[in-house]
Amino acid sequence: MPELPEVETYRRFIDETSLYQPIAEIEVQDPKRQLQVDLDDFRRALLGNQFTGTNRIGKQLFLLTANGPMVTMHFGMTGDVAFYRAEADTPRFARAVFHFQSGFRFAFVDSRKFGRIGLTPSVEAFRQQKKLGPDALTLSTEELTQGLAKKKSAIKPLLLDQRIAPGVGNWIADEVLFQAQLEPERSALSLLPAEIDRLATSIREVLETAIAAEAIYRDFPSHYLIHAREWDEAPVATTPNAHLNCPRCQRLIQKKYVGGRATYFCPHCQQ
Missing domain, CATH: 1.10.8.50 (Helicase, Ruva Protein; domain 3)
Incomplete structure (x- = not known):
């Protein structure tokens, strides 16, 4: 199960690979299960947008964007992330894939489907909603x-x-x-x-x-x-x-x- 150390490692990996690349397309394999927001709203908020930074509280990861809300990710029991270019390199259990205009892709990987992706206006708003203490x-x-x-x-x-x-x-x-x-x-x-x-x-x-x-x-x-x-x-x-x-x-x-x-x-x- 991904704990804080794993999620912090994911956060640093995303910083090194997936920032400042406009999002051209988004695929979500099972939006009703893994998205905490409506798929249309999710796509509307992120298509043409780009990730500009990351944050984390405990096991909860945040992807900051250039415009609008930020993406929240919780990795459940088996969550992971991947960054690749070729379709053939898509991880077997990629549940959500962000296609960048650069041709590269960022994937949320989760074999057991307990992970969740959502949107929040700010880290502080999310922290108060979930009643999280200091990291x-x-x-x-x-x-x-x-x-x-x-x-x-x-x-x-x-x-x-x-x-x-x-x-x-x-x-x-x-x-x-x-x-x-x-x-x-x-x-x-x-x-x-x-x-x-x-x-x-x-x-x-x-x-x-x-x-x-x-x-x-x-x-x-x-x-x-x-x-x-x-x-x-x-x-x-x-x-x-x-x-x-x-x-x-x-x-x-x-x-x-x-x-x-x-x-x-x-x-x-x-x-």
């Missing part, structure tokens, strides 16, 4: 303190709340808590100011690391918890022959469900 990649200690204020819930599910830290997904939350040495079920209300500062710093550092590695997880630093996760949901800690050890203390990583989400942590390092 996790630049989240400050002050913003996180405000988001967690008076919250009695466990810190793990709160990190997944897009009103607090848009872009923090399940594995990212586990990694952040591991790096900050905080137990996933710790009450947010119990966090000291220094711990919130450590948590905010870990959020930014984990995301920056993931983006620098272009979301290729095997390239993450060896001290990251992600190397000790079971991605196939196989049992961890309760299995005698499990070999998923904490990269910090070498004790066995444990798995439990917090707020209904599979959570990996080190009971020794995250007390």
Whole structure:
């Protein structure tokens, strides 16, 4: 599933390939499912227009245009982007294709069709409509303190709340808590100011690391918890022959469900 690091990688790719090219044609394979606006309105807003920049909040991508509204893209479970020229190079699961007057094409690719494309007058209007908090990649200690204020819930599910830290997904939350040495079920209300500062710093550092590695997880630093996760949901800690050890203390990583989400942590390092 594309998380913030993947979407940020997509955003930078679009900046390098698809800006300042007038749009000559638009194809949408299944507009009733994947478009959040009427197809005629979508074409009317974009034909002859051009993308002039990009923005992002969490997993939500925005394509700014020279005239009129901007395009919104959410990548669902399997979304991706592509830039190419020849018809023969069209990705198999291209659901929307923007044909540029230059002859090149930009495609929204999505094998499982859970992604969505729409229009919005501005990033701020979209953020308020969806009640999104400040982007996790630049989240400050002050913003996180405000988001967690008076919250009695466990810190793990709160990190997944897009009103607090848009872009923090399940594995990212586990990694952040591991790096900050905080137990996933710790009450947010119990966090000291220094711990919130450590948590905010870990959020930014984990995301920056993931983006620098272009979301290729095997390239993450060896001290990251992600190397000790079971991605196939196989049992961890309760299995005698499990070999998923904490990269910090070498004790066995444990798995439990917090707020209904599979959570990996080190009971020794995250007390």
